[in-house]
Amino acid sequence: MSLTARGFVVFLLSTQVVQGQDDWGVTYTSTEICAVKGSTVEMRCSFTYPSRWEGSVTTVEKTFWFTQKEDGERVDLTAVSVYAGRVEDRCENNICTLRIKNLTESDSAEYKFMIKTNHKGGIYTGSPGVTLSVTDLQLKVSRAYSDQAELKCQTSCRAPDINSYIWYKNGEELRTGISYSRLVNFGSADIYSCALNGHENHRSPSVYAPKPPSVSVxxxxxxxxxxxxxxxxxxxxxxxxxxxxxKEETSYSSILNEEPQLVFSSINSSDFGEYFCTAENKMGRTTSEKLFIDVKYTSPMIINITRLVLVLSPLLLVCLWMRKKKASCSTTEANEPIETVELDPFSVYEDVSDLNMVSAEQTEEPEEQEDLV
Structure with missing residues (x-):
C-alpha cells in the first residue's frame, strides 16, 4: 500500500502491522518510509484497547509518538526541541497521524506509538514501529559523447514508479513522468536538475560545466x-x-601539472612567461585568461654580498656594542674626581721663627756674579 499526496515525498513498504493482545493493539499503515530531505512525511496508525481491564472501565489518558527515552521515560515528540515547529500529532476515532515537515537526515529513526490509560501499568506500545529514512536527491552524470551526457536522478528511496521524475534545463521544466535516467545534449552554459513528480520544491543539486576559471598569484x-x-x-x-x-611556449603549450595550484619553491628568471589553466568535468571544459609572470633577476654577486651582509651583521652589531661599552668605561675613569688635601701652613713648622726664616730665604735677592774677562 502506498501513500502519495501532493506536498509529500513518501515511499511506503506495503505491509500492515498489528501488535496486540487481549484487545490491546496498534496497527501501522506501513513499517518503512523513505522520504527526500526537505519534504514532508506522514505516519499513520490505528489503535484498540479493552473497554474494561482488571474489573474496571478503561479510559485513554494520553497517546503520543516517540523515538527515544529520557531518564527511562518515553518522550513525546511534540515536546522535543529539534522537532519544534515541524511536528504535528493528530488523533481522531482511534486513528492517529504524525506529520513531520522540513525533513532532515537526522530525522531518520524508528518511530513508535504509545497508549496510556487510567489503569496502573495500563501502557501499551506498538512495536516494532515505523522506520523513517531521509535521503538527498542526487543527479549523477556519465559522459556519453563530446556534446552529450547521461543523467541519472538517484535516491536511496525505492520509488514506486520509475516514471515519476521531472527534468529541468536552465530552470525550465522539460518533461514530467519520465524515467530517472536520460541522455541530454548540453552546452557550456546549460544547467540541469531533477525532482520527483509532484515535489518540485525539492529538486536535486544542479549540475553544470565549469565556469571560466579565475587565476591568482x-x-x-x-x-x-x-x-x-x-x-x-x-x-x-x-x-x-x-x-x-x-605554460604558453612559442608554438605550443606545455602541461605543467594537473592540480589546482602550481607551486614554484624557488622561482628562476627562466620561469617568466604566460601561464593559464583549464577546468574540466563531465559536463564540459573551460579555459582561464593568461597570466604573465615577470621574475626580477638578481646577479650572483649581489646575492653573495647580501648573504655576507646577513651573516656579518650580527657580528658587527656585537662589536659595536662592545666598543661602545668600553668607551663608556674609559670616560668614566678619566672623569673621576682627584682627591685634594689642604695643608695647614703652620702645621709643618715648629714655631713662627722657622716660618720667618723661610720667608726671608724666599725674598733674598741672588748675589751678582762678576763678569769673567
Whole structure:
C-alpha cells in the first residue's frame, strides 16, 4: 500500500502491522518510509484497547509518538526541541497521524506509538514501529559523447514508479513522468536538475560545466628570483572540476601539472612567461585568461654580498656594542674626581721663627756674579 499526496515525498513498504493482545493493539499503515530531505512525511496508525481491564472501565489518558527515552521515560515528540515547529500529532476515532515537515537526515529513526490509560501499568506500545529514512536527491552524470551526457536522478528511496521524475534545463521544466535516467545534449552554459513528480520544491543539486576559471598569484608583489610563488586556479562547477596548468611556449603549450595550484619553491628568471589553466568535468571544459609572470633577476654577486651582509651583521652589531661599552668605561675613569688635601701652613713648622726664616730665604735677592774677562 502506498501513500502519495501532493506536498509529500513518501515511499511506503506495503505491509500492515498489528501488535496486540487481549484487545490491546496498534496497527501501522506501513513499517518503512523513505522520504527526500526537505519534504514532508506522514505516519499513520490505528489503535484498540479493552473497554474494561482488571474489573474496571478503561479510559485513554494520553497517546503520543516517540523515538527515544529520557531518564527511562518515553518522550513525546511534540515536546522535543529539534522537532519544534515541524511536528504535528493528530488523533481522531482511534486513528492517529504524525506529520513531520522540513525533513532532515537526522530525522531518520524508528518511530513508535504509545497508549496510556487510567489503569496502573495500563501502557501499551506498538512495536516494532515505523522506520523513517531521509535521503538527498542526487543527479549523477556519465559522459556519453563530446556534446552529450547521461543523467541519472538517484535516491536511496525505492520509488514506486520509475516514471515519476521531472527534468529541468536552465530552470525550465522539460518533461514530467519520465524515467530517472536520460541522455541530454548540453552546452557550456546549460544547467540541469531533477525532482520527483509532484515535489518540485525539492529538486536535486544542479549540475553544470565549469565556469571560466579565475587565476591568482601569491605573493602578488614583485616576484624576485629564488622566492616561493604559488599560482591558483579555481572554478565554480558541479561535479567538481579537475584542473590542469599550462605554460604558453612559442608554438605550443606545455602541461605543467594537473592540480589546482602550481607551486614554484624557488622561482628562476627562466620561469617568466604566460601561464593559464583549464577546468574540466563531465559536463564540459573551460579555459582561464593568461597570466604573465615577470621574475626580477638578481646577479650572483649581489646575492653573495647580501648573504655576507646577513651573516656579518650580527657580528658587527656585537662589536659595536662592545666598543661602545668600553668607551663608556674609559670616560668614566678619566672623569673621576682627584682627591685634594689642604695643608695647614703652620702645621709643618715648629714655631713662627722657622716660618720667618723661610720667608726671608724666599725674598733674598741672588748675589751678582762678576763678569769673567
Amino acid at each position: 601569491s605573493p602578488s608583489a614583485e616576484i624576485e628570483e629564488g622566492s616561493s610563488v604559488t599560482l591558483t586556479c579555481s572554478s565554480d562547477a558541479n561535479p567538481a572540476a579537475n584542473y590542469t596548468w599550462y
